[in-house]
Amino acid sequence: xxxxxxxxxxxxxxxxxxxxxxxxxxxxxxxxxxxxxxxxxxxxxxxxxxxxxxxxxxxxxxxxxxxxxxxxxxxxxxxxxxxxxxxxxxxxxxxxxxxxxxxxxxx
Amino acid sequence: xxxxxxxxxxxxxxxxxxxxxxxxxxxxxxxxxxxxxxxxxxxxxxxxxxxxxxxxxxxxxxxxxxxxxxxxxxxxxxxxxxxxxxxxxxxxxxxxxxxxxxxxxxxxxxxxxxxxxxxxxxxxxxxxxxxxxxxxxxxxxxxxxxxxxxxxxxxxxxxxxxxxxxxxxxxxxxxxxxxxx
Numbered sequence: 568x569x570x571x572x573x574x575x576x577x578x579x580x581x582x583x584x585x586x587x588x589x590x591x592x593x594x595x596x597x598x599x600x601x602x603x604x605x606x607x608x609x610x611x612x613x614x615x616x617x618x619x620x621x622x623x624x625x626x627x628x629x630x631x632x633x634x635x636x637x638x639x640x641x642x643x644x645x646x647x648x649x650x651x652x653x654x655x656x657x658x659x660x661x662x663x664x665x666x667x668x669x670x671x672x673x674x
Numbered sequence: 675x676x677x678x679x680x681x682x683x684x685x686x687x688x689x690x691x692x693x694x695x696x697x698x699x700x701x702x703x704x705x706x707x708x709x710x711x712x713x714x715x716x717x718x719x720x721x722x723x724x725x726x727x728x729x730x731x732x733x734x735x736x737x738x739x740x741x742x743x744x745x746x747x748x749x750x751x752x753x754x755x756x757x758x759x760x761x762x763x764x765x766x767x768x769x770x771x772x773x774x775x776x777x778x779x780x781x782x783x784x785x786x787x788x789x790x791x792x793x794x795x796x797x798x799x800x801x802x803x804x805x806x807x808x809x810x811x812x813x814x815x816x817x818x819x820x821x822x823x824x825x826x827x828x829x830x831x832x833x834x835x836x837x838x839x840x841x842x843x844x845x846x847x848x849x850x851x852x853x854x855x
Contacts, residue, residue: 576855578777593749611749612728612774615742616783638748 575654578609579617583643583651586627591638592618626650677703677715685792686836688727688760695725695762708755708762723764724772729787730759759791777855778847785844792837799830 575583581599590598595618596609618641621627626647630640643651679698683691695705695713704718705725732739734756743753746763751772754762765772775781806823809815 576777576779591748592745596749608770608776610773610776610780611746611751612784613776613780614749615745616780639745 574657575650576617577607578613579621580651580654581607582609582614582617582621583626583647586641586643586647589630589640589642591640593638595641621647675717676706677717679713679715680711681713682711684836685788686839688729688788692725692727695727699723699725699764705754705762705764708757708760710757721767724767725754726763726765726772726774728761728763728774728784729791730756730761731787733759734761778851779855782844782847782851785840785847788840789837789844792833792840796830796833796837799826799833803827803830 578599581602582595584602585595585598592611592614596611596614600608618627622629622641624646625644627641628644630642632640681694683694698705698713698715699718700721702718702720702722703715704723705713706716707714730739730742734740734743734753739761743761746753751763751765751774754764756762763774775784803823803826806815806819806826810819810823
């Protein structure tokens, strides 16, 4: 199965990577920023929209969560992991081609 | 101490409204509630908060909006108040500006919501205008038809102008999307 719509957005890619460990919304924002060395800063509205779509597609799931926990936690599903590994293959192809064709010329 | 200001902004000037509210915040007046052309501020440290506006999909009391507002709250975004579907948010300023959207896709989705609203009103007003003017030049119509027709006509054109303003913004973002995510 190949992701039919091609590339994931940077945000979606990093959200999925973050959710390999259960996290709540704010945790995802901080984790993505840390992972990308401060480059990718997800805004809350954008994050919410992306997560809603991923929930609909069963790429991620909301964890039932204990009653004392106020913040909802999320985690990646098996389907989400599949999407993520396909994206990784795609990215590797891009990087490999870039290195082959541009690699020698870059100054 | 609470200070109330009355000011009119057109829907398509919501970014100017946002800029004004942030300017008030930089003077040490933080927004605490909103109403029709009414803004209530409370004294705060200058620049303590930054303010953002969003046209929600549903009215704030709707379940879907409630879920969204709760999510935002968990990320440290405070819902100050709403007027109809327009929600006003604030967040304590860190060293970076607070935004609701961080990519062009979600910015465009928001603009689309505004376009739908404006488009609906523009069509409605123009429909009334044409209807009334036709009536006036037709059979037994009154001056009310003429004045009403002209009034709604002017309003319709005005709103259509706002629609185009937002549409231009959207086009610029779409162009960006052709090259960048």
